[in-house]
Every structure is written in structure tokens, then in C-alpha cells.
Ligand SMILES: [Zn+2]
């Protein structure tokens with residue numbers, strides 16, 4: 001696991017974006033969101049800027065921005081691959 005993920009303390013509790021009654025440990029949030037999103041109709045999704053195959057329910061978007069597996073790859077390659085990536089983003093649309 002990368003230690004560069006800019007979530008505070010993994011043992012800190014965060015408030016679930018779907019239901020503020022839910023308080024979830026940061027490191028459990030991904031799993032929680034997977035379960036919790038099933039309880040809520042997906043009104044609106046956003047496309048991940050790191051991978052346009054990811055469609056993220058709006059409330060989860062900021063978590064996905066932190067946790068997206070493609071972001072880690074992109075971060076490594078960002079310096080020299082930014083232009084290439086942007087080009088791919090266009091050509092990869094279904
Ligand atoms: Zn929840």
C-alpha cells in the first residue's frame with residue numbers, strides 16, 4: 001500500500017457521503033462505499049479524470065480522486081506522460 005495517499009490518519013473516522021449518520025474509518029471507507037451505494041439510487045455519476053472507464057457516483061467522487069488506482073500510475077508518469085495521457089483520453093472513449 002502506498003503511504004502517499006493523502007487521507008489523514010487511517011484510523012480516523014470520516015462521515016459517509018451517502019449518509020452522515022455513518023461514521024467510517026478512513027481505511028474502511030472504500031469497502032463501506034461499495035456496500036452503502038447499493039442503498040442509494042445513483043442519481044448522478046461523474047467520469048474519473050484518470051480513467052474514463054470509471055463512473056463514480058457523485059457523492060463518492062472525492063474519495064475516488066484519492067483512491068483511484070489509475071491515479072497512482074498517472075502520478076508516476078505524470079511528468080513525461082501528461083500529453084500522451086490527454087491524447088489517450090480522447091481516443092479511448094467508447
Ligand atoms: Zn454509508
Ligand SMILES: [Zn+2]
Pocket residue numbers: 048049050051054064068069070071
Ligand atoms: Zn478512477
